[in-house]
Every structure is written in C-alpha cells, then in structure tokens.
Amino acid sequence: MKNLVLASCSCAALVLGASAAVAAGPAAPWMNTALSPDQRAALLTHELTTDEQIGLLHGPMAMPFLGMTLPAGAIGSAGYIPGIARVGVPALQESDASLGVANPLGVRPGDYATALPSGLAQAASFNPSAAYQGGAMIGHEARAKGMNVLLAGGVNLTRDPRNGRNFEYLGEDPLLAGSIAGQAIAGIQSQGIVSTIKHFAVNGQETNRHWANSVIAEDAMRESDLLAFEIAIERGQPGSVMCAYNLVNGDYSCGNDHLLNDVLKKDWGYKGWVMSDWGAVHGVADALKGLDQESGQQLDGKVWFDTPLKSALQNKEIAPARVADMTQRILRSMFAAGLFDDKSGPGVIDDKADLTVARQIADEGVVLLKNSGGVLPLAKTASKIAVIGGYANLGVLSGGGSSQVVPKAPYRTIPMGGEGSMAQFRNMLLDPSAPLAAMRRAAHEAKIVWNDGRYISAAVAAAKDADIVVVFATQWSGEGEDQPDLTLPNGQDALIAAVAAANPKTVVVLETGGPVLMPWLDKAAAVVEAWYPGAQGGEAIADVLFGDVDASGRLPMTFPASIDQYPRAELPGLNLGEGVKFDVPYTEGADIGYRRFAANGAKPLFPFGFGLSYAHFTYSGLKVNAGKSVSVTFTVTNDSKRDGKDAPQVYVKSLAGQPALRLIAFDKLSLKAGESRTVTLPVDPRLLAHFDVKAHGWSLAAGDYEVAVGHAASDLSLSATARLGAQKLKP
Numbered sequence: 001m002k003n004l005v006l007a008s009c010s011c012a013a014l015v016l017g018a019s020a021a022v023a024a025g026p027a028a029p030w031m032n033t034a035l036s037p038d039q040r041a042a043l044l045t046h047e048l049t050t051d052e053q054i055g056l057l058h059g060p061m062a063m064p065f066l067g068m069t070l071p072a073g074a075i076g077s078a079g080y081i082p083g084i085a086r087v088g089v090p091a092l093q094e095s096d097a098s099l100g101v102a103n104p105l106g107v108r109p110g111d112y113a114t115a116l117p118s119g120l121a122q123a124a125s126f127n128p129s130a131a132y133q134g135g136a137m138i139g140h141e142a143r144a145k146g147m148n149v150l151l152a153g154g155v156n157l158t159r160d161p162r163n164g165r166n167f168e169y170l171g172e173d174p175l176l177a178g179s180i181a182g183q184a185i186a187g188i189q190s191q192g193i194v195s196t197i198k199h200f201a202v203n204g205q206e207t208n209r210h211w212a213n214s215v216i217a218e219d220a221m222r223e224s225d226l227l228a229f230e231i232a233i234e235r236g237q238p239g240s241v242m243c244a245y246n247l248v249n250g251d252y253s254c255g256n257d258h259l260l261n262d263v264l265k266k267d268w269g270y271k272g273w274v275m276s277d278w279g280a281v282h283g284v285a286d287a288l289k290g291l292d293q294e295s296g297q298q299l300d301g302k303v304w305f306d307t308p309l310k311s312a313l314q315n316k317e318i319a320p321a322r323v324a325d326m327t328q329r330i331l332r333s334m335f336a337a338g339l340f341d342d343k344s345g346p347g348v349i350d351d352k353a354d355l356t357v358a359r360q361i362a363d364e365g366v367v368l369l370k371n372s373g374g375v376l377p378l379a380k381t382a383s384k385i386a387v388i389g390g391y392a393n394l395g396v397l398s399g400g401g402s403s404q405v406v407p408k409a410p411y412r413t414i415p416m417g418g419e420g421s422m423a424q425f426r427n428m429l430l431d432p433s434a435p436l437a438a439m440r441r442a443a444h445e446a447k448i449v450w451n452d453g454r455y456i457s458a459a460v461a462a463a464k465d466a467d468i469v470v471v472f473a474t475q476w477s478g479e480g481e482d483q484p485d486l487t488l489p490n491g492q493d494a495l496i497a498a499v500a501a502a503n504p505k506t507v508v509v510l511e512t513g514g515p516v517l518m519p520w521l522d523k524a525a526a527v528v529e530a531w532y533p534g535a536q537g538g539e540a541i542a543d544v545l546f547g548d549v550d551a552s553g554r555l556p557m558t559f560p561a562s563i564d565q566y567p568r569a570e571l572p573g574l575n576l577g578e579g580v581k582f583d584v585p586y587t588e589g590a591d592i593g594y595r596r597f598a599a600n601g602a603k604p605l606f607p608f609g610f611g612l613s614y615a616h617f618t619y620s621g622l623k624v625n626a627g628k629s630v631s632v633t634f635t636v637t638n639d640s641k642r643d644g645k646d647a648p649q650v651y652v653k654s655l656a657g658q659p660a661l662r663l664i665a666f667d668k669l670s671l672k673a674g675e676s677r678t679v680t681l682p683v684d685p686r687l688l689a690h691f692d693v694k695a696h697g698w699s700l701a702a703g704d705y706e707v708a709v710g711h712a713a714s715d716l717s718l719s720a721t722a723r724l725g726a727q728k729l730k731p
C-alpha cells in the first residue's frame with residue numbers, strides 16, 4: 001500500500017512549514033541564520049512567556065494507548081510537544097527510530113518503514129560508516145513522514161546476555177558501541193532532524209526496570225557505560241539525551257543530579273536537552289536535578305512539568321532562570337538541527353534505495369561462527385538442500401517493543417500473548433524477506449526443499465534425504481522482559497541436535513536477540529549468527545550462505561558457555577512485585593563481557609570480536625606511535641585466493657604494567673585476494689587511562705603499555721610495547 005502519510009503529505013508540511021510563518025527581521029531576530037544556535041535560542045527563549053516556555057517542557061504520547069487519544073496536531077508516534085505558532089516554533093513529532101521509523105500500535109494506518117538489522121547486527125559490522133548510512137536512511141524516511149525528533153541512539157552496554165533489549169543496543173564495548181552510535185546519530189541528524197541518545201544511564205536489564213537500582217562505582221561507570229555515551233555524544237552531537245527508567249546509585253536516572261548535572265552538563269559540557277523516558281519522571285524536583293523535558297506525560301503520576309512546575313515557580317522552589325535554561329536547551333538543539341530554517345521540504349522515500357542500505361548493513365553484520373570442512377559457502381549446484389524451521393518460508397524475525405518497525409504489507413505477526421497493557425506490544429513480527437525464497441533465487445540450480453521443523457521426525461527425514469541441511473532457529477526478545485535463560489525456546493535445541501545427528505552437513509542459522517547456548521555445537525558443521533537481520537534479512541543470509549558476499553561480521557558481545565560465567569546467575573528483582581525497589585550490584589565494574597573473561601580466565605563459547613571470513617587475513621608490522629597522541633600502525637594482508645572483508649582489532653593488554661584487556665581501535669577493510677594495506681588508527685587516551693575519582697579526571701600512568709592486534713579478544717597474536725608518559729585528562 002502507498003505510504004499514507006506521504007500520500008496525504010499534510011503532516012510533513014505542517015511540521016516543516018511551521019516556522020515559515022515567521023520571517024527573519026527585527027521582530028524575529030532569532031530567525032537570523034548568521035547567529036549561532038545558542039544566540040538564536042537565547043533570543044527566542046527571552047521572547048517566550050512563562051506559559052509558552054512551560055508548554056515546551058512536557059508533552060503526551062501520541063498514540064491510542066491506555067485510552068489516550070491522539071493530540072491535535074500530532075502525526076501519531078511515540079511523543080508530541082506542541083509548537084508555538086506565534087513565534088514559529090515547530091511542534092516536535094517524536095518517533096522511535098533505533099532500527100527504523102516505528103509505527104506504534106499502527107497509529108498511522110498503512111504506513112510502513114524500512115527496518116535496519118538489529119543494533120547488535122549493526123555493531124557486528126564493526127563499520128561505523130555503514131551505521132552512518134543507516135542513520136541517514138532512517139532520518140530521510142522520518143523526515144518524509146513529518147517526524148523531526150528521533151528516539152534513537154540506544155547505547156547501553158550489554159552487561160547481561162539475557163537483557164531483552166540487547167538487540168537494540170550495540171554490544172559490550174564502549175569504543176565499539178560509542179563509535180557506532182555516534183555515526184548512526186550523525187547520519188540521522190544529517191537529514192536536518194534531531195536524534196536522541198539513550199537510555200542514560202546503566203540501564204542494564206528489563207526485569208522490573210522501573211525499580212532496578214544500578215549500583216556501580218564511579219570510576220567503573222566512567223570507564224564503561226558512561227564512556228560509551230561520552231564517545232557517542234562527541235561523535236554524533238545528538239540534540240537530546242534520554243534518561244532511563246532505572247535508578248543509578250540510589251537516584252532515579254531522570255532525577256539524578258550527579259549523572260545529569262555533574263557528568264553530562266558540567267563535565268561533558270552538553271548543550272542539548274535531557275528528555276525523560278516515557279513514564280520515568282518522579283516529581284517536579286527532577287527539573288532541579290537536570291531533567292529538561294517530561295515525555296509521554298500520561299504515564300507519570302502527574303504531569304509534573306505543567307501545573308506543578310508552575311506552582312514551584314510561584315513558590316520560588318525553582319528559579320525562572322532554570323525554566324529558561326530548560327527551554328533554551330530544547331530550542332538550541334532545534335536551531336542546531338535546522339528545524340527552524342528548513343526550506344527543502346519533506347523529501348520522497350525511495351524504498352529500493354533504502355532496502356539496499358538495509359541489505360548492505362545486514363550483509364556486514366552476519367557472523368560466521370563455525371565452518372568445518374568448508375561446508376560454507378554453499379555450492380549453487382549442490383543437488384539437494386533441505387531448509388528447516390525458523391519460519392524461513394515467511395521471513396526473518398524482528399525484536400519487539402518501542403523499536404519495532406512495521407514493514408510494507410503483507411507481513412506476518414505471531415501474537416505472543418501475555419497480560420496487561422503491554423501485551424499488545426508482544427508480537428513476533430517477521431520482516432517479509434524470506435530466507436527460503438532468497439536461497440532459491442541465489443541458487444537456482446540446486447533443489448531446495450522446505451520443512452517447517454514442527455515435528456523432529458519429519459525434519460530428520462528431510463535432513464537424511466538432503467545433501468546439505470540449513471536449519472533456522474529463532475529467539476524472540478522484546479522490550480520490558482528479559483530472557484529467563486540462554487536456550488533456544490520451543491525445543492529448537494533438540495530439533496537442531498536431531499537434524500545434525502541425521503546429516504553431518506548441517507548449517508545452523510540463528511536469528512536471535514543476543515547470545516544463546518549451543519549444546520549441539522560439536523555436531524553442527526557450520527553456525528551463522530544472523531541476529532534480527534531487518535528488511536533484507538533473507539537476502540543477506542543467502543548472500544553469506546552462498547558466498548556472494550564475504551562473511552565479515554564479528555561478535556560485539558561475548559557468547560558465554562554458561563550463564564554462570566556472568567556475575568549475576570539469577571536476574572536481580574525477578575520475583576519481586578511492581579513498586580519494590582532492588583539493587584543490581586554491578587560488581588564487575590568496568591569489566592564487562594570480554595574484559596571480565598580475560599580477568600578471570602574463563603573460556604566463553606565464542607569470544608568478543610570473533611567471526612570467520614571466507615578469505616584469510618594476517619597482520620604484520622605492528623607499531624605503536626607514542627607522541628603527543630597515540631596511534632597504532634599495522635599491515636593487513638588478505639593471503640587467500642578470494643576477495644574479502646576483515647575487521648582487525650587492536651587491544652591494550654597491559655596498562656603501565658597492570659594486566660587489562662580493552663579494545664582501543666578497530667577498522668573494517670575490503671581487501672582483494674592477495675592485497676595488503678597498512679593502516680594507522682588513532683587511540684583515544686581515555687582507553688589507556690583510569691578515571692581518578694579523587695583528582696576528578698582521567699589519569700594515564702607512566703609505564704609500559706602492551707598493545708596487540710588480532711582477530712578477536714582472545715586471538716591476539718601480534719603485540720608491541722610502548723612506553724608512555726604520565727598524562728592527566730579532563731573528566
């Protein structure tokens with residue numbers, strides 16, 4: 001069906017044209033584009049009445065949820081902040097957009113968008129430029145639909161492999177996650193709209209997320225979760241930061257003076273605005289703690305930033321200057337993104353071009369975990385391939401919740417059931433890019449037969465009768481709930497084990513939200529982690545299975561051998577009722593994922609950074625250039641007979657003699673068969689430093705730093721040592 005929003009086009013015109021009524025001139029000096037966003041925002045803030053200022057500081061959900069109706073002027077999306085026509089302030093039409101423009105509860109009937117692969121798949125590409133293209137694609141689609149604020153940039157580090165939102169995030173490493181998020185945000189904002197970064201901060205689990213208190217030491221937080229945000233904010237310059245549902249060290253994130261005022265606004269000098277997550281505001285005092293805007297206001301106990309804020313102003317509990325500051329921060333980001341000056345119109349969506357972007361990212365995000373005896377790539381002439389299970393005849397899985405992208409019809413959803421208001425969000429939506437059809441297109445000479453995998457006996461019979469078997473397995477995950485364990489649900493582990501026992505040439509394709517256990521690993525010939533691969537997922541899986549593209553994804557998260565390898569074998573707060581606060585002690589500190597495996601010597605199923613290629617790469621000539629700034633130089637050689645893509649990774653193994661393991665640089669290279677390339681990569685000094693709480697800044701100790709380059713966190717063959725002088729850096 002034609003995109004309805006575009007067809008009517010009125011919404012986009014309404015948003016982008018709102019400022020057109022007010023022209024630059026003495027009456028509207030803030031429209032002078034020669035002034036900086038700060039200057040323009042200051043002029044306009046000054047012009048607004050107190051009521052007008054407060055009007056910008058809160059807004060409702062813009063969807064039919066819990067009896068709410070669509071506010072007048074709202075297109076229909078996650079949130080809406082009315083504009084001010086008198087002075088040309090456009091309304092804020094806020095849409096979720098981590099993986100594509102969302103359409104919650106079908107609020108815009110018939111509207112669809114292009115879904116990128118999941119966040120973990122994007123991070124698995126180890127390719128920030130691809131993330132930029134993805135962001136630009138989403139930004140362009142959002143703009144055409146009339147959205148001007150995208151609730152994107154999910155960069156919470158994946159501390160627990162069971163977190164139901166891991167699929168939205170970018171893995172366990174601050175440099176990788178921060179680089180990918182930063183570029184995705186920059187891509188979105190290149191389209192003249194605002195992006196958020198979220199959820200600030202240490203939002204590590206979904207289980208009872210409104211009452212979970214993340215307990216973590218200051219230095220550990222700065223060196224991990226906060227560093228990911230810091231890097232992404234520096235690189236992406238998001239107009240807004242969304243604070244989280246959880247508490248951090250005793251205070252709610254959206255009323256956390258330390259996180260919002262001390263760290264974000266003072267230490268990092270952040271000039272944009274802090275918006276709340278939906279239903280995450282706990283009182284008018286949050287405004288004093290650094291929160292600038294209340295979102296999804298119907299979900300809070302009161303609309304705190306409306307009448308209660310006015311009363312607080314009258315009672316002098318809050319100063320007019322703070323309300324002006326809150327207003328100015330919002331306006332500043334709107335000016336910086338170009339929301340007031342836009343003359344180029346909403347633009348037109350080119351579905352084909354957008355699907356190409358989705359496919360390229362999916363191609364680079366697929367991770368080849370095992371490939372015995374070169375069973376992959378599949379020969380296009382193999383006489384008979386059995387494809388089994390995982391709805392591979394219908395499409396590829398996507399994750400549930402606010403990030404859900406609705407594809408072009410027809411597509412399938414399988415309701416997951418449940419109770420309460422969130423049950424309506426629990427749908428397993430299959431992006432209509434069926435791997436089975438894509439495989440048939442890719443290998444027209446092979447005979448490909450289908451078995452749905454419901455009955456093990458029938459699947460085994462199909463497997464025995466085929467030369468090669470490709471068995472698909474799915475693990476759905478979604479916002480608001482964590483996985484209880486790391487098994488594949490619905491007996492799929494037993495199905496895979498039986499199929500692999502019946503035919504040793506069994507290839508397992510996983511569509512999972514994050515890491516799973518693989519009790520059948522020894523029996524499977526090959527394993528491919530395809531994540532939730534998005535609008536072109538079936539094509540991307542076929543591309544990699546048949547070797548039309550190299551397998552170049554690398555794991556952005558460790559795959560553990562057992563949940564016991566993690567510090568919290570039982571999910572904190574699991575059996576507590578709503579409203580009961582509980583601690584989530586992040587005892588691992590900054591040693592998330594591979595860093596902790598390295599520290600305690602445990603062996604994962606697959607390490608961070610791991611992924612096979614159909615080509616073969618070697619590294620040589622590692623040099624650490626230690627002058628005023630640090631960089632590393634080395635040569636990557638494709639010593640195989642086929643072209644391929646590699647993601648070389650550089651880690652520091654000791655910090656001034658102290659053992660450690662941290663990713664400090666990475667690259668993504670396309671190399672022809674036999675080609676070599678020498679690369680020089682800068683190293684962020686914060687990755688070599690400790691956060692010194694007492695001295696309030698980063699401190700790099702003088703001494704020897706061992707640096708290594710390799711194919712994964714536990715595969716570091718080539719190393720070099722550099723002597724660095726002591727250095728202090730601002731917080």
Ligand code: BGC
Binds near residue numbers: 078096151277
């Ligand atoms: C999620 C946010 C999202 C917001 C608006 C919340 O439940 O945590 O990520 O942006 O809803 O849909």
